[in-house]
Amino acid sequence: MPSFEYSTPTTVDQAIALLNQSGASALAGGTDLLIHLRAGIVAPKQLVDLSALDLNYVRKDDGIIRIGAMTTFAEILDSDVVRRDLPCLAESAAEIGAVQTRNMATLGGNLCSAVPSADSAPPLLVYDARVKIAGSDGERLVPLEQFFVGPKKNALKPGELLIEIQASVPLPRTGARFLKLGRRKAMSLAVVNVAARLTLGQDHRRVENVRIALGAVAPTPRRAKRAESVLQGSDVSESLIDRAARAAADEIAPISDLRATATFRRESSRVLVKRALTHAWQMATGETKPND
Amino acid sequence: MIERQIELRVNGQSFTxxxxxxxxxxxxxxxxxxxxxxxxxxxxxxxxxxxILLDGKPVNSCLMPALRARNKDIITIEGLGTPEHLHPLQQAFIENAAVQCGFCAPGMLLSAKALLDANSHPTETEIRQAISGNLCRCTGYAKIVQAVKAAAQAMTQGDGNP
Structure with missing residues (x-):
């Protein structure tokens, strides 16, 4: 392994000062970075270890859930707040790697990796999450949708640090579901991953708000807005969900690679979107509970 | 590159x-x-x-800079039992023939220990999930799952020396 300097700042300001030095790279959980280091894909002069920063928390205040960027997926799975209010995120955390990966990998790291298959991205997209970014000029809040700018490319400027993920507590009559298709049950990169959220009106039929997001079927994790518009404002039904699922499959841009062909990804996306929406619908009407 | 002096706590012992x-x-x-x-x-x-177990949790030590393990409690397979007093998991792995070539066994045992520390009565699904980050190319996993079940039973019956 090539050599590098190593620092362990204890405040975000210190971390940003270090990250502004040339050749510095942030070290979160390390489950991607250490592999890339060994393979020579990256060669930073300095690693800035973020583990001593106070960025490991799940808090809820004023209807906003705040998750520190260094919170591990094991901690997300253990969080009562996430399991109750953002069940779709907990479902995705359970699908990431295996126990060892989840004890190391962090939510902030997964988002910053900006890989198209990042499992935590579709759930956070359907919850309209925002990311808080700190830099030498202060902090800014960016909608997660704008954070992914290309394959493995995020919206961070040099020297910036993602410090917090925020999502609003969903309204009543909301259901959500994350589904992942992989080649095996553990340690698997998604062939397709899908999240859907439905919020119904007081009549328990009209779709007040809907979000559908997919991963591994486009250069970035992305929403399926045409599919959302099929449902938005209409009375939810099986046939409408069917149409929305077809619309989602039409608007994605999957590629063929060693894990699956584009055709298989498109058809799998249709099926997963349909299943996720159906489950979200049942959950929104109270027929099923989170994590059923 | 400058070397740094650190202290690592492994199996209850400190090393500088x-x-x-x-x-x-x-x-x-x-x-x-x-x-x-x-x-x-x-x-x-x-x-x-x-x-290995880092503060009781299984992690991959191949993805962790040693500097990051400062001020943490590390448990390796050497800290699980002794040849005279095997951990119930080790005893159960022997009795159930859950070890063939043995290369996966240290990691497998530590993942199983973390599971049983948190959940003394795991279901088969929970056992399989707990060891899903440990590959075994010999056993087909059936005997390993059987051994973890047997160890859980032995430990809850107070049979053995945890």
Whole structure:
């Protein structure tokens, strides 16, 4: 392994000062970075270890859930707040790697990796999450949708640090579901991953708000807005969900690679979107509970 | 690159050693401290042979700079039992023939220990999930799952020396 300097700042300001030095790279959980280091894909002069920063928390205040960027997926799975209010995120955390990966990998790291298959991205997209970014000029809040700018490319400027993920507590009559298709049950990169959220009106039929997001079927994790518009404002039904699922499959841009062909990804996306929406619908009407 | 002096706590014992920033925990444990029970398999966090417990939780020591393990409690397979007093999991692995070549066994045992520490009556699904980050190319897993079940039973009946 090539050599590098190593620092362990204890405040975000210190971390940003270090990250502004040339050749510095942030070290979160390390489950991607250490592999890339060994393979020579990256060669930073300095690693800035973020583990001593106070960025490991799940808090809820004023209807906003705040998750520190260094919170591990094991901690997300253990969080009562996430399991109750953002069940779709907990479902995705359970699908990431295996126990060892989840004890190391962090939510902030997964988002910053900006890989198209990042499992935590579709759930956070359907919850309209925002990311808080700190830099030498202060902090800014960016909608997660704008954070992914290309394959493995995020919206961070040099020297910036993602410090917090925020999502609003969903309204009543909301259901959500994350589904992942992989080649095996553990340690698997998604062939397709899908999240859907439905919020119904007081009549328990009209779709007040809907979000559908997919991963591994486009250069970035992305929403399926045409599919959302099929449902938005209409009375939810099986046939409408069917149409929305077809619309989602039409608007994605999957590629063929060693894990699956584009055709298989498109058809799998249709099926997963349909299943996720159906489950979200049942959950929104109270027929099923989170994590059923 | 400048070496740094750090203290690592392994199996309840403190060691003061010199490490470089790029030294991985698995290499330091094996090559500097002699805990060669920790195996290095894929080196990319896929196979789980290098699993150790860090503050009680299974992690891949091949993906962790040794500097990051400062001020943490590390348990390796050498800390699980002794030849005279095997851990109930080790006893159960022997009795159920859950070890063939043995390369995965240290990581497998530590993942199983973390499971039983948190959940004394795991279901078969929970056992399979707990060891899903540990690859075994010999056994087909059936005997391993059987052994973890037997160990759980032995430990809850107070049979054995946890």
């Amino acid at each position: 050693i010199l490490v470089k920033p790029q030294d991985l925990l698995v290499d330091v444990l094996r090559d500097q401290l002699g805990f060669t029970g920790t195996k290095k398999g894929c080196g990319t966090g896929e196979c789980g042979a290098c699993t």
